[in-house]
Amino acid sequence: DQQVKQNSPSLSVQEGRISILNCDYTNSMFDYFLWYKKYPAEGPTFLISISSIKDKNEDGRFTVFLNKSAKHLSLHIVPSQPGDSAVYFCAASAQRGGSNYKLTFGKGTLLTVNP
Amino acid sequence: GAGVSQSPSNKVTEKGKDVELRCDPISGHTALYWYRQSLGQGLEFLIYFQGNSAPDKSGLPSDRFSAERTGGSVSTLTIQRTQQEDSAVYLCASSLGDRRWTEAFFGQGTRLTVV
Numbered sequence: 001d002q003q004v005k006q007n008s009p010s011l012s013v014q015e016g017r018i019s020i021l022n023c024d025y026t027n028s029m030f031d032y033f034l035w036y037k038k039y040p041a042e043g044p045t046f047l048i049s050i051s052s053i054k055d056k057n058e059d060g061r062f063t064v065f066l067n068k069s070a071k072h073l074s075l076h077i078v079p080s081q082p083g084d085s086a087v088y089f090c091a092a093s094a095q096r097g098g099s100n101y102k103l104t105f106g107k108g109t110l111l112t113v114n115p
Numbered sequence: 116g117a118g119v120s121q122s123p124s125n126k127v128t129e130k131g132k133d134v135e136l137r138c139d140p141i142s143g144h145t146a147l148y149w150y151r152q153s154l155g156q157g158l159e160f161l162i163y164f165q166g167n168s169a170p171d172k173s174g175l176p177s178d179r180f181s182a183e184r185t186g187g188s189v190s191t192l193t194i195q196r197t198q199q200e201d202s203a204v205y206l207c208a209s210s211l212g213d214r215r216w217t218e219a220f221f222g223q224g225t226r227l228t229v230v
Binding site: 004006034041042043044045046049089091099101102103104105106107108 | 119146148150155156157158159160163165171173174206208217218219220221222223224
């Protein structure tokens with residue numbers, strides 16, 4: 001039973017355009033969400049996060065939007081650059097309770113930004 | 116070293132053999148995590164160590180899996196009597212503490228192949 005779903009295994013966009021990566025979750029206990037980026041043969045690196053008390057968080061070219069009622073979040077990258085080509089993982093945790101360190105990941109979306 | 120170091124990078128083992136995977140966290144990081152990523156899947160939580168507290172082993176898939184962390188630093192994940200379904204990339208991460216887990220740094224992983 002997948003609690004965090006990334007339904008698009010891959011996404012291809014042109015350099016300079018917007019990349020939108022989507023993520024859905026089913027567990028209503030999740031209240032903190034993160035995006036990680038992973039290059040081949042490297043470990044994932046933290047990109048951006050959002051708490052459920054917000055609906056938007058922005059960091060440079062990266063913006064994460066959260067729609068709690070739809071249990072949906074998305075990562076927007078504007079403008080997309082070839083160096084953004086990587087696998088992007090959505091992850092979630094439940095801050096309430098004693099296991100807030102435990103992250104539940106989606107399967108990832110491979111983003112390819114074409115020059 | 117500057118980052119989380121895992122060894123070996125790759126391990127091929129015969130079904131039924133035991134394997135040990137090693138993780139050297141970033142110096143001073145008290146929290147250490149093990150995740151695994153099976154083919155086509157997201158990262159799956161295995162175990163969490165925080166300082167001298169009892170580890171959270173709730174993610175270990177079977178009693179063939181065990182992990183220890185000696186001296187609050189190096190960690191070893193042991194898989195006994197390996198099975199083909201154990202084939203995956205095993206990722207270790209560390210962070211300054213359990214309230215800083217979003218700043219967890221991942222190693223490059225150990226790719227385990229059970230033949």
